[in-house]
Amino acid sequence: MRPRLWLLLAAQLAVLRGSSVLQQTPAYIKVQTNKMATLSCEAKISLSNMRIYWLRQRQAPSSDSHHEFLALWDSTKGTVHGEEVEQEKIAVFRDASRFILNLTSVKPEDSGIYFCMIIGSPELTFGKGTQLSVVDFLPTTAQPTKKSTPKKRVCRLPRPVTQKGPLCSPITLGLLVAGVLVLLVSLGVVIHLYCRRRRARLRFIKQFYK
Numbered sequence: 001m002r003p004r005l006w007l008l009l010a011a012q013l014a015v016l017r018g019s020s021v022l023q024q025t026p027a028y029i030k031v032q033t034n035k036m037a038t039l040s041c042e043a044k045i046s047l048s049n050m051r052i053y054w055l056r057q058r059q060a061p062s063s064d065s066h067h068e069f070l071a072l073w074d075s076t077k078g079t080v081h082g083e084e085v086e087q088e089k090i091a092v093f094r095d096a097s098r099f100i101l102n103l104t105s106v107k108p109e110d111s112g113i114y115f116c117m118i119i120g121s122p123e124l125t126f127g128k129g130t131q132l133s134v135v136d137f138l139p140t141t142a143q144p145t146k147k148s149t150p151k152k153r154v155c156r157l158p159r160p161v162t163q164k165g166p167l168c169s170p171i172t173l174g175l176l177v178a179g180v181l182v183l184l185v186s187l188g189v190v191i192h193l194y195c196r197r198r199r200a201r202l203r204f205i206k207q208f209y210k
Contacts, residue, residue: 021045022116022127030133031106039101039130041116050075050118052099054092057129058112067115073099108134 023042031037041052051074055067069082073092081087091102103110111134116127 021125022118024114024116024127024130026130027128028131028133030135030138032138033107033134033136034105037103037106037110037132037134039103039114039132041099041101041127043097043099043118052092052094053117053119054090054101055115055117056112057115070114071101103132106132106134108136110134 021044023044025040025042029037029039039054041054043052051072053072054070056070057067068085070085071079071081071090071092073094074080079090079092081090089104089106091104093100093102099116101114101116111132113129113131115129118125
């Protein structure tokens with residue numbers, strides 16, 4: 001039996017219950033069409049000479065659900081792709097104990113549950129899976145509405161109106177005009193008396209020197 005067919009048959013017969021040996025993150029991811037999806041599988045055991053397989057399940061897990069072999073990571077060969085996958089879209093690489101699966105230019109048909117797996121002797125060990133949903137538009141997160149705090153009303157007392165300058169009422173103006181007239185009349189009388197006294201003095205001097 002060809003290795004690929006044996007692998008798919010083993011995956012069909014395996015009991016898909018999550019193992020703590022392989023921890024997959026995130027559990028759920030939603031990616032926009034034509035973007036890149038990154039899935040991670042962290043091994044909690046030493047995998048120096050072991051292989052990590054990535055499988056895809058396009059429908060909900062069941063006894064007759066089909067697993068598609070995508071790629072594997074080998075310590076000597078690196079990434080080995082499945083026979084019917086687009087190799088330019090799938091890349092697998094290792095980062096310490098983490099095995100990363102990158103899917104580029106994803107399409108809605110790439111949606112499904114992605115499992116990482118190791119083959120033991122004789123059992124298979126699966127991660128808990130990562131559900132990938134590819135959508136045309138990502139939902140926008142509604143911004144929380146800020147509650148408007150009512151402003152406190154400040155009661156201000158009316159300021160007294162201060163008048164600048166003296167009050168110019170008709171009575172005041174009349175008194176000012178009357179005072180000016182009295183001064184002018186008094187000044188006229190004083191000047192008139194002064195002139196009369198001067199003329200009288202001049203006549204007296206003339207009479208004295210005749």
